[in-house]
Amino acid sequence: MKLTRIAASLIASLVVAGTAAAQAYPNKPIRIIVPFAPGGTTDIVARIVGDRLGKELGQPVVIENRGGGGGSIGAAAIAKADPDGYTLGVSTISTHAVNPACNPKLGYDPIADFVPVTNLARTPNVLTVNPKFPAEDFKGFLEHVKKNPGKLNYATSGTCSIQHMVGEQFKASTGTFILHIPYRGAGPALNDLLAGQVDMMFDNLPSSMSHIQAGKLRPLAIAWNKRLESLPNVPTFAEIGLKQVNDPAWYGLVAPAKTPDEVIRKVNAAAVKVLAMPEVRERLRTSGAEAVGNSPSEHAAEIKVELEKMRNLVKKQGIKLEMN
CATH class of the missing domain: 3.40.190.10 (Periplasmic binding protein-like II)
Structure with missing residues (x-):
C-alpha cells in the first residue's frame, strides 16, 4: 500500500509539473522551421505570420530555413525535434502529401509524427x-x-x-x-x-x-x-x-508529435488571433495569399485529404521519386 501511495504521489507530481510547464509556456524563443529556401512562398508566409506570432506569445519567433529534398529535410527536422513547443514547423502540400505519396520510405510519417496547429494561409x-x-x-x-x-x-x-x-x-x-x-x-x-x-x-x-x-x-x-x-x-x-x-496550395503550422495539448491550444489561439488582424491579412493578401486560421482538427483533416489525393495521382501517373 505504501509503494502504491508513493507511485500515485509521483504521478500526481508529474502531472502538476507538466501542467505548470504548459502554463509557463513560452518562456524562451520559439523556432519555426521552414522546410524550403528563403525567398519562396513558404518562407514569405512564415515570416509574415511569425513576426506577429512572437509578439502575441511574448517571445521572439526565429525562422530557420532548411531546404532540400522538396521540403523533406526540413520536415524530418520538425518531426525529430523535442516536443516541447519550442520547435514548430510549416506544413505544406509538398511536405505532408506529395513527398509521402512519392516516397513510401520517407524518414517521417506525415500523420503520426506531427500535431497540426492550424492552416495559416492558402495561395493560388x-x-x-x-x-x-x-x-x-x-x-x-x-x-x-x-x-x-x-x-x-x-x-x-x-x-x-x-x-x-x-x-x-x-x-x-x-x-x-x-x-x-x-x-x-x-x-x-x-x-x-x-x-x-x-x-x-x-x-x-x-x-x-x-x-x-x-x-x-x-x-x-x-x-x-x-x-x-x-x-x-x-x-x-x-x-x-x-x-x-485548379487546386490552390496551403501553408500550415505543425508541431512534433507528443507536444502537450495545452501548448498546441496556446499556439493555435495566438495564431488564429494573428491571422484575424487586418494588417496581417492585408500583408498576406498583398503577397497573393489568403489568411485561414482554423482548428488543429480541421488542419489535420486537410492534410489527410491532400495525402490521399496525391497518392492517387502518383499511382495514376506512375510518378517515381528520382534523387537529384
Missing part, C-alpha cells in the same frame, strides 16, 4: 513564363508547347514538390511533354526563370507576384476559385478546361 498557383517566351496568352502558350515536345522545360522547388506535381498534372491533362528541372527550393528556381535559364514555372503566387507586377514574368493561368482582382486578365485553369490543375 500560377503558371508563369519569362517575357521572352514566344506566346502572349495561354492559347498561344499551349500551341507552342505542343509543337515542341521535349524542347521546353519547367523549374520547380524539387523533385516531387507541389510545383512538380502541378506540372505533371498539367502535362497529363494537356497531353504535352515538358522537361522537369528541379532546384533546391522555389527561390533558386525563380531566379533562373527570371534570368531566362528555364522556360516556365508552376509557382505559388506570393513568390512570383512582385516579379509579375514589375513585368519580369508573364502570368498565363492561375489555380484559384475565381479570377484575382490583382490579375483580372489572367484566367483560372478551370476556365480554360483544366479543372484538375
Whole structure:
C-alpha cells in the first residue's frame, strides 16, 4: 500500500509539473522551421505570420530555413525535434502529401509524427513564363508547347514538390511533354526563370507576384476559385478546361508529435488571433495569399485529404521519386 501511495504521489507530481510547464509556456524563443529556401512562398508566409506570432506569445519567433529534398529535410527536422513547443514547423502540400505519396520510405510519417496547429494561409498557383517566351496568352502558350515536345522545360522547388506535381498534372491533362528541372527550393528556381535559364514555372503566387507586377514574368493561368482582382486578365485553369490543375496550395503550422495539448491550444489561439488582424491579412493578401486560421482538427483533416489525393495521382501517373 505504501509503494502504491508513493507511485500515485509521483504521478500526481508529474502531472502538476507538466501542467505548470504548459502554463509557463513560452518562456524562451520559439523556432519555426521552414522546410524550403528563403525567398519562396513558404518562407514569405512564415515570416509574415511569425513576426506577429512572437509578439502575441511574448517571445521572439526565429525562422530557420532548411531546404532540400522538396521540403523533406526540413520536415524530418520538425518531426525529430523535442516536443516541447519550442520547435514548430510549416506544413505544406509538398511536405505532408506529395513527398509521402512519392516516397513510401520517407524518414517521417506525415500523420503520426506531427500535431497540426492550424492552416495559416492558402495561395493560388500560377503558371508563369519569362517575357521572352514566344506566346502572349495561354492559347498561344499551349500551341507552342505542343509543337515542341521535349524542347521546353519547367523549374520547380524539387523533385516531387507541389510545383512538380502541378506540372505533371498539367502535362497529363494537356497531353504535352515538358522537361522537369528541379532546384533546391522555389527561390533558386525563380531566379533562373527570371534570368531566362528555364522556360516556365508552376509557382505559388506570393513568390512570383512582385516579379509579375514589375513585368519580369508573364502570368498565363492561375489555380484559384475565381479570377484575382490583382490579375483580372489572367484566367483560372478551370476556365480554360483544366479543372484538375485548379487546386490552390496551403501553408500550415505543425508541431512534433507528443507536444502537450495545452501548448498546441496556446499556439493555435495566438495564431488564429494573428491571422484575424487586418494588417496581417492585408500583408498576406498583398503577397497573393489568403489568411485561414482554423482548428488543429480541421488542419489535420486537410492534410489527410491532400495525402490521399496525391497518392492517387502518383499511382495514376506512375510518378517515381528520382534523387537529384
